[in-house]
Amino acid sequence: EKRGKMSLSHKQSVRSGSHVSSSVSVTSDRSKEGVPPGFSEKTPSDTESVRSDSHVSSSVSVTSDRSKEGVPPGFSEKTPSDTESLHYETLDSDFQINRNRKNFTDNLLGIFQDLEKKIITFLKNELDMFKKILQKEDMQYFVKDFNENRCSMKEAALDLTLYFLREMKQDEAADTLEDELFFIHQLKCSLKKKYQCVSEGIAKQGDSTLLKNIYTDLYITQGCSEQVNTEHEVRQIEVASRHHESQEIQVECKHLFEAPEQDKQIRTVLTKGVAGIGKSVSVQKFVLDWAEGKENQDISFIFPLPFREMNLKEKEKLSLMDLITQFFPETKGLNLTRRNQFKVLFILDGLDECRLPVNFRDNETWSDVSSPVSLDVLLTNLIKGNLLPSALIWITSRPAAASKIPPDCIDRLTEIRGFNDAQKEEYFRKRFTDENQAKEIIDHVKQSKSLFIMCHIPVFCWISATVLQNILEEKRNNVVKNNQADDASKTLQESNTEDTPKTLIQMYTHFLRFQIQQSRRKYDGEHTPDVSWDKDAIFSLGKLAFDQLERNNVIFYDTDLEACGIDVYKASVYSGMCTQIFKEETGITLGTMYCFVHLSIQEFIAALYAHLFLDINKKSIFVHASTKWKYKSKTIIDLLKTAVDKALESDNGHLDLFLRFLLGLSLQSNQRLLQGLLKQKNRNEKSKKEIVQYIKQKLESNLSPERSINLFYCLNELNDQTLVKDIQTHLSKGSLSSADLSPAQWSALVFVLLTSEEELEEFELQKFKKSDECLIRLSAVIKTCKRAL
Incomplete structure (x- = not known):
């Protein structure tokens, strides 16, 4: 149906934004309803311009008697009828879109x-x-x-x-x-x-704190690669306590790879130190400082690889890149060899915990970072420099295991000595916010030479702090409970001094008691002062401790626990019962590892197990080890004599501290603290005299200074100091220059001089009888003084 007619004069343009050269005229016979905005009109007959911003030079006239269906936008007409209003609304919307589009086009530039x-x-x-x-x-x-x-x-x-x-x-x-x-x-x-927080002594159960809040600098010295010490660690600590800092070159951990000589490059550093001395904490501080952008920013990548976790990959074949990716998934896709500017550091932490052969002599040469090979071949070639030769290597190890690395593979050897005397005090002051409490504990530790020496080890500082703090709190709580407020200020030295640990065995016995008490309070809600002993659990842990001590292992895995009758699925029971004694760790790689907080705790638990084993089975734990001892198995004295013999047979003294604990636990005074766990031994005094005499007989034989010194510490644990007092008398009288000393007396002299409170600034051999024997016997003393005449 034709709805109207439209006449156009000249040309018409309907694109928005175009230059139109004609004008459009629209005539309507009705009022305009819904006229699109932008149009102007005078009267219905007037001519209208299509776009206000268009240039129109000719006109288009449109005449319509009805609404025009399909009329192009931009036109106006007379008022539409009611039935045509919808069409006008559509025209209105279309017109607005076109107008906006033209504005956009005009503004596009x-x-x-x-x-x-x-x-x-x-x-x-x-x-x-x-x-x-x-x-x-x-x-x-x-x-x-x-x-x-x-x-x-x-x-x-x-x-x-x-x-x-x-x-x-x-x-x-x-x-x-x-x-x-x-x-x-x-x-x-x-x-x-991973590294910003630390848990003292434990990895899982303890309250972690920021490393920067408790970190105390350690004393690190530079050594010579050929000086690999295989003595027992406690002996090394005792010797180290006598060393003079002025004689040694001190090294800051952050400068490990900086050579004193300008022309020398350091690629491989071996850092040795006894268990608990701070090797892993030093690694943690080094890595954290790098990660926070504080130190060693010239290093592109640091990859800390603990041996205890890599042990779990022992049977796998993998490439170096596979190993890195498994430990550090965020490096997936990294190509370490694509450019030479990379400075990469691998930290191989805890060589002593490694269960790989570490066979430098027979392993094949390997240089491909992308091809899989056994982990042992991978690590030996990485250390030797065949694999990724530009990489820096930092290895940490306990001294006895350090000899696994060939000297020609090591550019620098350093040793962590732990805390010096000033750092020991700094540790306790950081640990306790109460200055009076810190001073009291420092004073008590200083009273015992053996305890203060052991505080070279940060872990032992933690053990001592834990024990002495608990003793103080218990005594003060009892004082308040008994309404003795006036006596609440009594110190460790003033009240119940016999209950305050003064020897190594007493410290560790208190430590065991307190930890089990705490776990009972935490897990069972018990608050009694008496300890509820779980004999079966302690026996199982003890078997694990002793068996692995004989093998020189400090890290255990599922198979080791199962061999001792420990259900690996219930291992948390043991870590819960012995909070802060036995710990469970889950590494980055799949697998779980177990260990005692410190080697000395493992040795203590092993000694406790030896006594429990004798109580239960009426025979010595050494029966299975050698048929030589099968007839000496029924009494406590047989056990102790056998332990003395086996400790003296050890090349590196790995049973020395175990022997000290074993002898100390035989005393009735120490057994009192373990009441309910160990049976009280009859004729205890007679057994003590017999074993003391047996040790003195051994001292008359030609023992090395290291072995004899440990026997004197054993006598100290047995509260026998007759030989020491005899030598001290001779020293005070000045009669040693002419005296003929027995081997036991020579050993006693060495022990007295090494454990003296006075530092040996100058040692005069002329005060003693001039002989080759004197020179040889006192060589251990000469090594620790500044000057000898």
Whole structure:
């Protein structure tokens, strides 16, 4: 149906934004309803312009008697009928869209000019940051800023930068930038999270605290690679306590790889130290300082690889990159060999815990970082420099295991001596916010020479602090409970001195009691002062401790626990019962490891097991070890004599401390603390005299200074000091220059001189009888003094 007629004069343009050279005239016989905005009119017969911003030079006249269906937008007409209003609304909407579209088109140039400025400014800022990262200018800040404010725009800018750098054949710059913003930063974040907190003594049950709040610097010295010490660790601590710092070259941990000589390069560092001396904590501090951007920022990657976790990969074949990826998943896709600028450090922590052969002589040569091979071949070639020769290597180990590394593979040997005397006091002051309590504990530890020497070991400081703090709290609680407020200020030295530990065995016995009491309170709600002993659990732990001590193992796995009758699925029961004594660790790699908090605790539990075994089975634990002892198995004295003999047979003294604990636990005064666990031995005094005499007989034989000194510590645990007092009398009278001493007396003299409170600034041999024997017997003393005449 024809709804109207329209006449057009000249030409008509209907595209928004076009230059129209004709005018449009619309005549309507009705009032205008819904006329699109942007149109003007005078009267219904007047001529109307289509777009206010169009240039119109001719007119288009439209005459309509009805609403025009399909009329192009931009036209106006007379008032439509009611039935035509919907069509006008559509025209109105279409007209608005076209008008907006024309505005957008007209403004497009300005829009893109602003857009260009914003994009260029953004990219310029990002490129400036990327340049500073590549120039190593405050890199930690820029990398952190990029990752914390990371968004799709920043990632797109990085993608563009990497794309065009590689198009320009600047692959090295592209790789460096990608490594810094992805692999290196992610690794640093992961290591910071892992290493920023520490739990003293335990890994799982304790309250962790920030490392920076409790860290105390350790005394580290530089040594010679050929000086590998195989003596028992406690003996080494006792000797180390006599060394003079002025005679030694001190090394700061953060400067391990800085050579004193300018022309020397240090690739491999071996750091040795006894158990609990602070090797792993030093590693933790080194890694944390790097991850936080404080030290050693010239190193691109640090990969800490604990042997205790790598043991679980013993039977696998894997490449070096596989090993890294398994321990550090955030490095997946990293190619360590794609550029030479990488400075990589591998930290192989705890060589003494390694159960691999470490066969440097027979292992094949391997240099491919991407091909799988046995873990032992992988590690020996990494240390030798066949595999990734540019990498730095830091190995930590207990002294006895340090000899596994060939001397020609080591560029620098260092030794962690633990705390010197000033650092011991600093530790206790950091540990206790109460200055009076800290001073009281320091004073008590200083009263016992053997305890103060043992405080060279940070773990022993922790044990001592735990025990003495608990004793103080218990005594003060009892005082308050008994309404003796006036006596509440009594100190460790003033009240019940016989209950305060003064020897090694007393300290460890108190430690065991307190830990079990705490666990009972925590898990069972018991608050009685008496200890409820779980004999079966302690017996199982003791068997594990003793069996592994004989094998020189300090890290145990599921098979080791099962061999001792411990259900691995209930291992947490043991760690719960003996909180802070036995611990369970789950490594980054799949698998669980177990260990005692410190070697000395393992030795103590092993000695306790020997007494329990005798109580239950009426025979010695040494029966299974050799048929030589099968007829000496029924009494306590037989057990102690056998233990003395076996300790003296040891090349490295690995049973020395075990023997001290074993002898100390035989005393009735110490057994009182273990009441309910150990049976009270009859004729205890007679047994004590017999074993004391047996030890003195051994001292008359030609023993090494190390073995004889340990026997004197054993006599000390048995409260017998007759030989020592005899020598002290001779010293005070000055009669040793002419006296003929027995081997036991020579040994006593060495012991007295080494454990003297006075430092040996100058040692005069002329005070003693001039002989070759004198020189040989006193050689251990000569080594520890500044000057000998």
